[in-house]
Amino acid sequence: MEVxxxxxxxxxxxxxxxxxxxxxxxxxxxxxxxxLSLVMRSARELYLSAKVEAHEPPEVxxxxxxxxxxxxxxxxxxxxxxxxxxTDGEQPCPEPMDTQEAPKAEETPxxxxxxxAKVSRxxxxxxxxxxxxxxxVPSKKARLEEEGAEEGESAEVPERxxxxxxxxxxxxxxxxxxxxxxxxxLLNCSPSAPPTAPPPPACEAKPACRSADxxxxxxxxAVVAF
Amino acid sequence: xxxxxxxxxxxxxxREQVKKKGDWFQNTSxxxxxxxxxxxxxxxxxxxxxxxxxxxxxxxxxxxxGGRVVIFQQEQENKxxxxxxxxxxVYSTFQSHEPEFDYLKxxxxxxxxxxxxxxxxxxxAQFLLSTNDKTIxxxxxxxxxxxxxxYNLKEEDGRYRDPTTVTTLRVPVFRPMDLMVEASPRRIFAxxxxxxxxxxxxxxxxxxxxxxxxxxxxLWHLEITDRSFNIVDIKPANMExxxxxxxxxxxxxxxxxxxxxxxxxxxxRLCDMRASALCDRxxxxxxxxxxxxxxxxxxxxxxxxxxxxxxHSGRYMMTRDYLSVKIWDLNMENRPxxxxxxxxxxxxxxxxxxxxxxxxxxxxxxxxGSDSVVMTGSYNNFFRMFxxxxxxxxxxxxxRENNKPRTVLKPRKVCAxxxxxxxxxxxxxxxxxxxxxxxAWHPKENIIAVATTNNLYIFQDKVN
Numbered sequence: 001m002e003v004x005x006x007x008x009x010x011x012x013x014x015x016x017x018x019x020x021x022x023x024x025x026x027x028x029x030x031x032x033x034x035x036l037s038l039v040m041r042s043a044r045e046l047y048l049s050a051k052v053e054a055h056e057p058p059e060v061x062x063x064x065x066x067x068x069x070x071x072x073x074x075x076x077x078x079x080x081x082x083x084x085x086x087t088d089g090e091q092p093c094p095e096p097m098d099t100q101e102a103p104k105a106e107e108t109p110x111x112x113x114x115x116x117a118k119v120s121r122x123x124x125x126x127x128x129x130x131x132x133x134x135x136x137v138p139s140k141k142a143r144l145e146e147e148g149a150e151e152g153e154s155a156e157v158p159e160r161x162x163x164x165x166x167x168x169x170x171x172x173x174x175x176x177x178x179x180x181x182x183x184x185x186l187l188n189c190s191p192s193a194p195p196t197a198p199p200p201p202a203c204e205a206k207p208a209c210r211s212a213d214x215x216x217x218x219x220x221x222a223v224v225a226f
Numbered sequence: 227x228x229x230x231x232x233x234x235x236x237x238x239x240x241r242e243q244v245k246k247k248g249d250w251f252q253n254t255s256x257x258x259x260x261x262x263x264x265x266x267x268x269x270x271x272x273x274x275x276x277x278x279x280x281x282x283x284x285x286x287x288x289x290x291x292g293g294r295v296v297i298f299q300q301e302q303e304n305k306x307x308x309x310x311x312x313x314x315x316v317y318s319t320f321q322s323h324e325p326e327f328d329y330l331k332x333x334x335x336x337x338x339x340x341x342x343x344x345x346x347x348x349x350x351a352q353f354l355l356s357t358n359d360k361t362i363x364x365x366x367x368x369x370x371x372x373x374x375x376x377y378n379l380k381e382e383d384g385r386y387r388d389p390t391t392v393t394t395l396r397v398p399v400f401r402p403m404d405l406m407v408e409a410s411p412r413r414i415f416a417x418x419x420x421x422x423x424x425x426x427x428x429x430x431x432x433x434x435x436x437x438x439x440x441x442x443x444x445l446w447h448l449e450i451t452d453r454s455f456n457i458v459d460i461k462p463a464n465m466e467x468x469x470x471x472x473x474x475x476x477x478x479x480x481x482x483x484x485x486x487x488x489x490x491x492x493x494x495r496l497c498d499m500r501a502s503a504l505c506d507r508x509x510x511x512x513x514x515x516x517x518x519x520x521x522x523x524x525x526x527x528x529x530x531x532x533x534x535x536x537x538h539s540g541r542y543m544m545t546r547d548y549l550s551v552k553i554w555d556l557n558m559e560n561r562p563x564x565x566x567x568x569x570x571x572x573x574x575x576x577x578x579x580x581x582x583x584x585x586x587x588x589x590x591x592x593x594x595g596s597d598s599v600v601m602t603g604s605y606n607n608f609f610r611m612f613x614x615x616x617x618x619x620x621x622x623x624x625x626r627e628n629n630k631p632r633t634v635l636k637p638r639k640v641c642a643x644x645x646x647x648x649x650x651x652x653x654x655x656x657x658x659x660x661x662x663x664x665x666a667w668h669p670k671e672n673i674i675a676v677a678t679t680n681n682l683y684i685f686q687d688k689v690n
Binding site: 010013017025026027029030031032034035038039042043046 | 325331333334335336338359421422440441468469470471473490523524526527530577580581583586
């Protein structure tokens with residue numbers, strides 16, 4: 001549980017840093033983004049493996065039955081929100097070509113994220129890799145592809161929980177997915193979920209220390225930015 | 227000796243006295259070298275981003291975040307007092323790069339000088355390359371200490387004389403004037419890098435140089451600005467598959483066909499340009515297998531190499547990652563021949579260092595002239611030197627408070643855990659905002675330049 005909280009905190013921190021780095025002069029730094037995404041990926045794996053360990057015994061039988069609904073509906077809602085946000089974000093601010101590849105690369109999420117409710121994501125990431133170089137095309141199209149793929153995979157079983165790292169090779173996890181997972185996680189958890197660890201001294205705005213609502217605002221703004 | 231009124235406003239110079247006497251030792255041994263402060267210059271408005279001595283050591287260039295370059299010159303040794311080494315004074319200041327805006331990508335291009343590299347001197351003028359994230363410039367720094375006087379058609383102030391008033395003719399002559407140092411951009415090498423330039427390195431043929439960004443390395447000719455050759459390209463076809471970036475690159479000091487580049491994964495690749503036009507396949511790959519006992523959450527980040535430097539001899543190269551300095555023999559690829567821990571006590575603090583972004587700091591390293599000592603920076607304004615022969619190391623501090631005139635730098639010690647002895651500093655009281663990222667060692671003498679955030683310190687060994 002402690003591990004989970006710590007991992008969650010680091011994930012939030014990484015997301016915040018990634019968002020913040022785009023505001024810097026000089027634009028997105030490839031090396032920094034790569035490092036942040038590596039940490040984010042490790043944190044996510046840690047978080048999810050800790051969560052799996054905690055939830056595995058009771059959930060395995062029930063999740064199969066549950067999975068069609070939660071998988072289809074929340075992701076779609078979140079996708080719609082993210083889509084709307086990102087199209088808004090992209091019109092005023094045309095993404096630089098090279099740095100756009102990075103966020104597009106984020107389409108391959110660490111969605112390879114093994115999680116009971118999001119199992120189908122993994123498959124989707126591989127199909128998206130082919131279309132991943134539609135990096136020049138706004139994310140809307142990519143998401144439409146995902147939705148199509150997703151519907152065909154509703155029968156997935158949770159065995160995919162332990163994702164082979166090959167799927168996780170995407171350097172830039174899909175920020176929207178991560179954020180969506182983050183705030184859905186936060187909503188599910190108690191309001192005390194935002195970690196109580198001491199705030200990073202260098203950061204002025206520390207999402208981890210705010211209430212869940214503020215975190216939501218920050219994260220939604222981050223999605224818009226991407 | 228440059229008169230005081232030439233000292234530019236960029237640097238406010240506080241001069242400390244240096245003890246002068248006797249001989250000095252060419253081969254530095256840390257046990258007998260005592261360092262004293264000879265110059266501390268405060269950059270009033272900006273953060274120093276690079277420091278580099280020229281090939282003779284007479285000039286020291288610094289670049290800052292505001293795009294300015296300041297060059298210090300060592301005053302010529304007084305032949306009478308042959309035991310004293312000259313002090314450094316400001317020689318020239320110029321604005322190398324300006325902030326730019328990339329309209330296509332809607333991105334601002336920072337004017338911060340990432341690297342400066344000197345060309346060897348071929349004539350009276352000095353040349354250096356300075357680069358920001360996107361553009362490299364070749365600057366010519368020349369002195370003017372004479373000017374022509376006695377024109378027939380012009381007055382001294384430049385106004386034209388009425389030709390009817392000219393009754394005699396004279397030949398203009400050169401007369402001495404106050405020294406003026408001029409910097410002019412001779413070449414601008416632009417538009418060749420999509421990503422941010424992190425290194426430039428001049429080839430030993432003194433005709434070509436390389437520039438490296440996160441994914442590509444380009445080869446330029448110093449005379450030709452409208453094209454460059456791409457010699458390394460590690461960009462994957464699918465950016466989602468990106469796993470490593472180039473962090474530093476350097477040409478071999480003697481072999482003009484050889485260069486190395488380091489990666490964010492802790493590997494160094496040596497490439498031979500004779501093998502093929504595109505050096506994507508390395509000739510040698512230097513990589514040390516990770517110690518499984520040290521594996522942690524942040525292992526991947528701290529193994530990223532922030533600097534790579536060849537030794538003057540060309541036999542060895544040194545790499546700096548977050549916690550250590552490694553020396554590699556070019557003939558052995560599977561592990562370094564020497565490893566020095568810079569601040570191992572930080573290994574347990576990686577999470578906090580991630581939070582305050584210090585884990586991303588890119589420290590540089592340097593060799594002394596004889597390749598016997600290596601130096602690198604740390605936090606709390608500490609810098610470390612490692613003697614390769616005696617295996618001794620020393621930690622020194624660059625701070626104004628502790629350096630009174632005529633005193634020698636006292637070695638510092640950080641107490642990692644347990645009881646703190648007197649004069650030791652505990653890890654928790656280190657100031658992580660005070661970091662020394664850039665250091666340089668004079669190519670021939672025991673003079674070092676150490677840059678804290680906005681102060682430049684020049685130390686030399688105490689001669690007695």
